[in-house]
Amino acid sequence: MDARIASRKGQRKAREKRMTAGDAVHQGPARYGRRRTGAGGRGGGGEALLGIGAAAAQAGVSQRALRYYQQLGLLTPCSSTPGGMRRYSEADISRVARIRQLQTLLGLNLDEIAIVLRHEDRMAAIKDAYRDEHATDADRRGLAAESLRLQQELRSTVQAKRAAIDSFLADLDERILRTRDILEGVAAASPARED
Amino acid sequence: MDARIASRKGQRKAREKRMTAGDAVHQGPARYGRRRTGAGGRGGGGEALLGIGAAAAQAGVSQRALRYYQQLGLLTPCSSTPGGMRRYSEADISRVARIRQLQTLLGLNLDEIAIVLRHEDRMAAIKDAYRDEHATDADRRGLAAESLRLQQELRSTVQAKRAAIDSFLADLDERILRTRDILEGVAAASPARED
DNA sequence: CCCGAATCTGACGTTGACGTTAAGATTAGG
DNA sequence: CCTAATCTTAACGTCAACGTCAGATTCGGG
Numbered sequence: 001m002d003a004r005i006a007s008r009k010g011q012r013k014a015r016e017k018r019m020t021a022g023d024a025v026h027q028g029p030a031r032y033g034r035r036r037t038g039a040g041g042r043g044g045g046g047e048a049l050l051g052i053g054a055a056a057a058q059a060g061v062s063q064r065a066l067r068y069y070q071q072l073g074l075l076t077p078c079s080s081t082p083g084g085m086r087r088y089s090e091a092d093i094s095r096v097a098r099i100r101q102l103q104t105l106l107g108l109n110l111d112e113i114a115i116v117l118r119h120e121d122r123m124a125a126i127k128d129a130y131r132d133e134h135a136t137d138a139d140r141r142g143l144a145a146e147s148l149r150l151q152q153e154l155r156s157t158v159q160a161k162r163a164a165i166d167s168f169l170a171d172l173d174e175r176i177l178r179t180r181d182i183l184e185g186v187a188a189a190s191p192a193r194e195d
Numbered sequence: 196m197d198a199r200i201a202s203r204k205g206q207r208k209a210r211e212k213r214m215t216a217g218d219a220v221h222q223g224p225a226r227y228g229r230r231r232t233g234a235g236g237r238g239g240g241g242e243a244l245l246g247i248g249a250a251a252a253q254a255g256v257s258q259r260a261l262r263y264y265q266q267l268g269l270l271t272p273c274s275s276t277p278g279g280m281r282r283y284s285e286a287d288i289s290r291v292a293r294i295r296q297l298q299t300l301l302g303l304n305l306d307e308i309a310i311v312l313r314h315e316d317r318m319a320a321i322k323d324a325y326r327d328e329h330a331t332d333a334d335r336r337g338l339a340a341e342s343l344r345l346q347q348e349l350r351s352t353v354q355a356k357r358a359a360i361d362s363f364l365a366d367l368d369e370r371i372l373r374t375r376d377i378l379e380g381v382a383a384a385s386p387a388r389e390d
Numbered sequence: 391c392c393c394g395a396a397t398c399t400g401a402c403g404t405t406g407a408c409g410t411t412a413a414g415a416t417t418a419g420g
Numbered sequence: 421c422c423t424a425a426t427c428t429t430a431a432c433g434t435c436a437a438c439g440t441c442a443g444a445t446t447c448g449g450g
Binding site for chain 1: 302315318321354375
């Protein structure tokens with residue numbers, strides 16, 4: 001039972017029941033005034049918002065993680081009840097997915113992820129307020145150009161990682177071939193069943 | 196000055212002078228009886244061994260890290276002086292490189308890396324003691340087969356990661372294209388210099 | 391043989407990313 | 421309106437992977 005090299009990382013302790021969505025109790029969607037949907041707000045149109053429990057379950061993370069992301073400014077729930085309870089949209093959930101992606105795939109820490117997300121948000125804002133805003137075209141050009149630069153920078157680091165993984169994979173394949181050779185050599189010397 | 200998204204991770208605090216090899220003082224190679232070179236021992240033939248300072252500098256990690264790796268059983272220096280000071284071979288240094296690779300590329304933790312390295316060592320031992328050892332061919336076959344299985348398992352996780360990175364990259368490219376479109380749109384509306 | 395540089399072994403400190411209570415507030419269904 | 425379920429903030433705990441002393445020991449050149 002050594003089949004546990006990778007593909008965990010999310011099961012340190014975590015008692016939190018972790019139900020994958022709608023398991024027993026209701027806790028389901030609710031509707032609330034998702035204020036300030038204009039400009040930079042995630043949260044589509046009239047979709048059902050989730051409480052932190054359901055959102056965490058959907059996203060596959062803990063409630064604590066969601067609150068922590070909020071503390072660091074990575075993810076502000078698109079709305080909240082008058083009493084101060086967080087309400088997450090589907091867009092919020094996918095944002096969590098992106099955070100996890102940047103974490104596990106690229107190995108960025110949350111501060112770095114915050115930077116990346118901020119720039120992505122900026123681009124979205126530019127796109128949204130493309131003519132609404134009363135900014136000059138020069139402003140727009142500057143912002144877009146800067147975001148382009150940053151995205152390309154990210155792209156180059158990702159590509160470097162990809163190249164590294166490729167060479168790693170090639171190395172591994174070579175090792176596997178050698179192992180297979182050895183195995184065949186032994187098998188030839190003292191043959192056993194083959195499939 | 197936002198050009199710091201990735202490509203650091205090794206500069207938290209770290210006062211340790213971090214000289215890249217031969218900077219001021221001597222501390223260079225030394226010769227000592229590298230005991231037990233047979234069977235599983237890294238440490239080529241009559242190469243010069245390094246003290247922990249030089250080794251750490253070469254490998255680009257701290258001395259503490261090297262000692263820590265040893266504690267966890269990831270890397271035992273191929274030799275040591277009668278007084279108990281560690282001596283590292285070039286093979287040891289590349290082992291450190293592999294450790295870092297598994298860390299940063301695949302995001303494995305040191306325990307998982309220990310498992311991987313142990314299996315790689317096992318394979319090397321099998322190769323070395325291919326006829327020297329007085330094991331039966333069945334033994335050899337079993338070991339090689341097991342290692343093959345494990346290597347293929349690792350390979351599949353690596354490939355999954357590669358696929359994930361590829362799709363990430365594709366997504367990023369799409370974003371970049373859209374950004375470029377916006378930029379061109381604005382440039383058309385209010386043209387500035389182009390290069 | 392001596393001395394300064396390098397290294398040794400503890401042992402405690404740090405940092406990021408949460409986990410885990412605790413005690414009180416909010417919500418939604420009946 | 422009541423109550424169980426869900427959520428809130430605040431605070432402390434944890435774990436990996438080292439960083440950072442401190443005091444003793446070892447090495448190697450003169």
